[in-house]
Amino acid sequence: xxxxxxxxxxxxxxxxxxxxxxxxxxxxxxxxxxxxxxxxxxxxxxxxxxxxxxxxxxxxxxxxxxxxxxxxxxxxxxxxxxxxxxxxxxxxxxxxxxxxxxxxxxxxxxxxxxxxxxxxxxxxxxxxxxxxxxxxxxxxxxxxxxxxxxxxxxxxxxxxxxxxxxxxxxxxxxxxxxxxxxxxxxxxxxxxxxxxxxxxxxxxxxxxxxxxxxxxxxxxxxxxxxxxxxxxxxxxxxxxxxxxxxxxxxxxxxxxxxxxxxxxxxxxxxxxxxxxxxxx
Ligand code: PAF
Numbered sequence: 525x526x527x528x529x530x531x532x533x534x535x536x537x538x539x540x541x542x543x544x545x546x547x548x549x550x551x552x553x554x555x556x557x558x559x560x561x562x563x564x565x566x567x568x569x570x571x572x573x574x575x576x577x578x579x580x581x582x583x584x585x586x587x588x589x590x591x592x593x594x595x596x597x598x599x600x601x602x603x604x605x606x607x608x609x610x611x612x613x614x615x616x617x618x619x620x621x622x623x624x625x626x627x628x629x630x631x632x633x634x635x636x637x638x639x640x641x642x643x644x645x646x647x648x649x650x651x652x653x654x655x656x657x658x659x660x661x662x663x664x665x666x667x668x669x670x671x672x673x674x675x676x677x678x679x680x681x682x683x684x685x686x687x688x689x690x691x692x693x694x695x696x697x698x699x700x701x702x703x704x705x706x707x708x709x710x711x712x713x714x715x716x717x718x719x720x721x722x723x724x725x726x727x728x729x730x731x732x733x734x735x736x737x738x739x740x741x742x743x744x745x746x747x748x749x750x751x752x753x754x755x756x757x758x759x760x761x762x763x764x765x766x767x768x769x770x771x772x773x774x775x776x777x778x779x780x781x782x783x784x785x786x787x788x789x790x791x792x793x794x795x796x797x798x799x800x801x802x803x804x
Contacts, residue, residue, distance in 0.1 A: 525567075525604075525606050525608075525653050525654060526654075528604065529567075529653070529655045529656075530655075532564075532565050533655065537564035537565050538562075538563045538564045538565070538657045538658065539563060539564070539565050539566075539567060539656045539658075540559035540560070540562055540563025540564075540565070540566045540567070540656060540657065540658045540660065541559070541566075541567050541568075541569070541650070541651075541654050541656030541658065541659045541660070541683075542555045542566070542568045542569070542602075542659075542660045543568075543569050543571075543646075543647060543650055543659065543661075544568060544569060544570055544593075545570070545571065545572045545586065545701065546570040546587075546588055546589060546590060546593050546607075546701075547586070547587035547588065547589055547593070547701035547704070548589075548592075548593045548596050548597070548701075549691075549699045549700070549701060549703075550691045551662050551664060551690065551698075551699040551700070552568075552662075553596060553600055554662075554688055554689075554691050555660040555661070555688050556568055556597060556600040556660075557600055558660055558686065558688050559658070559660045559686075560601055560602070562686065563658055565603045565604070566602045566603050566604075567602075567603065567605075567606055567656070568597050568602050568604075568606070569605070569606040569608075569650055569654070570590065570593055570605060570606070570607040571606075571608055571613060571646065571650075572586050572588065573613075573642060573643070573646040574610055574642075575614070575641070575645055575646060576639050576640075576642030576643045576646065577639075577642070578636055578637070578638065578639065581636070582702075582705075586701070587704055590607065593605075606650075606653070606654065613646070620645075621641055622641070622644040622645045622647075622648040622675065622679075623641045623644065624640065624641075624644050624675045624678065627640075627670060627671050627674055627764065628640035628641060628644070628671055630667065630760070630765035630766070631666075631758060631765055631778055632667050632668075632789065633667065633671075634756070635756065635780065640667070640668070640671050643668055643671070644672065644675050647672055647675070648675070648679070648681075651683055656683050657683065658683065658684050658685075658686055659672075659683050659684070659685055660686045660687075660688055661686070661688070662687075662688055662690065662691075663687050663688065663689055663690050663791070663793075664690045664700065664789065664790070666776055666778055666791045667765055667778065669685070670762060670763055670764070670765050671765075672685060673763070674763075690790070692718070695715045695718070696715055696718035696719070696722070697711075697714050697715050698717070698788075698789075700788065702786055702787070703786075703788075705784075705785070705786040706784070706786055709751075710751065710783045710784045710786065713749055713751040713752060713783050714752075714786075716745065716746055716749035716752050716781070716783075717746070717752075717779050717781055717788055717789075717790040718790060719745055720743070720745035720746050720757065720779060721742065721777055721790060721791070721792045723741055723742060723745045724738045724739075724741060724742045724759075724792070724794070725792055725794065727741055728771060728794045733770050733771050733772050734769075734770060735759040735767070735768050735769050735770060735775065736769070738759060738771065738777070739758065739759055742757045742777065742779065743757045746779070751784065752781045752783050753781060753782040753783075754779075754780075754781045755780035755781055755787065756778070756779070756780050757777075757778075757779045758777075758779075759771060759775050759776070759777050759778075759794075760775065760776050760778065761776070762775065762776035762793060771794045774793065774794055774795050775793075775794050776791055776792075776793055776794075777791060777792050777793075777794060778790075778791040779791065
């Protein structure tokens with residue numbers, strides 16, 4: 525992959541990169557499509573990264589569908605799939621980590637200790653191997669976006685991060701590889717995350733700018749669905765992930781909740797009172 529990347533750069537072409545863990549859905553395909561439209565050569569990685577899963581998390585049962593994924597990527601005219609093995613990425617004795625301090629402990633980082641250290645380690649390795657000019661990430665993982673952007677700034681990675689909007693099912697549920705875990709009943713219940721975000725957006729549209737009141741309203745909606753167990757509902761600065769008291773300068777509204785055993789996340793960006801806008 526490194527030799528190929530060198531060759532691509534030597535020929536003066538721009539390389540666009542989409543990192544994924546496979547089990548591709550329309551959200552991933554929209555990243556590949558955007559990459560296709562902005563780059564000469566598109567590389568998509570498929571690697572279920574063990575380092576970003578906690579000991580009790582779903583690494584072993586995470587959906588893997590390489591044949592189907594590669595057919596989907598071919599249809600999107602992706603040039604190369606980089607699908608290394610765990611042993612190739614983490615040979616015995618590999619003990620180095622990339623940790624972006626503080627911000628990695630916020631939102632999902634608080635509920636999933638070490639998760640973002642695993643993400644920034646693998647993303648750094650992928651950037652070093654693939655040497656992309658552009659890297660495409662989904663807004664659905666808003667905390668990941670903020671942390672990767674900070675890592676790129678802090679460590680001077682020579683790559684531009686492009687963030688693409690959330691792709692939603694018709695009822696609003698954000699597309700996620702983990703949605704396949706949901707039973708038909710849970711699939712219906714899962715839309716509660718989006719409803720809670722929409723409630724916050726409506727209130728912000730009506731002029732409410734107090735973050736505490738908006739969060740309380742969002743939490744109230746989640747509480748109305750007994751099948752949902754809230755992890756967090758927060759309104760934060762989208763760059764630092766620090767809580768904001770007021771949304772008048774815009775903010776990220778982020779939610780995580782379990783429906784059954786499945787942990788789901790979603791978010792919207794508020795642009796300030798009267799101009800709330802769905803974060804994709
Ligand atoms: O967003 C994901 O699917 C993963 O966190 C990523 C960026 C591919 C790193 O493993």
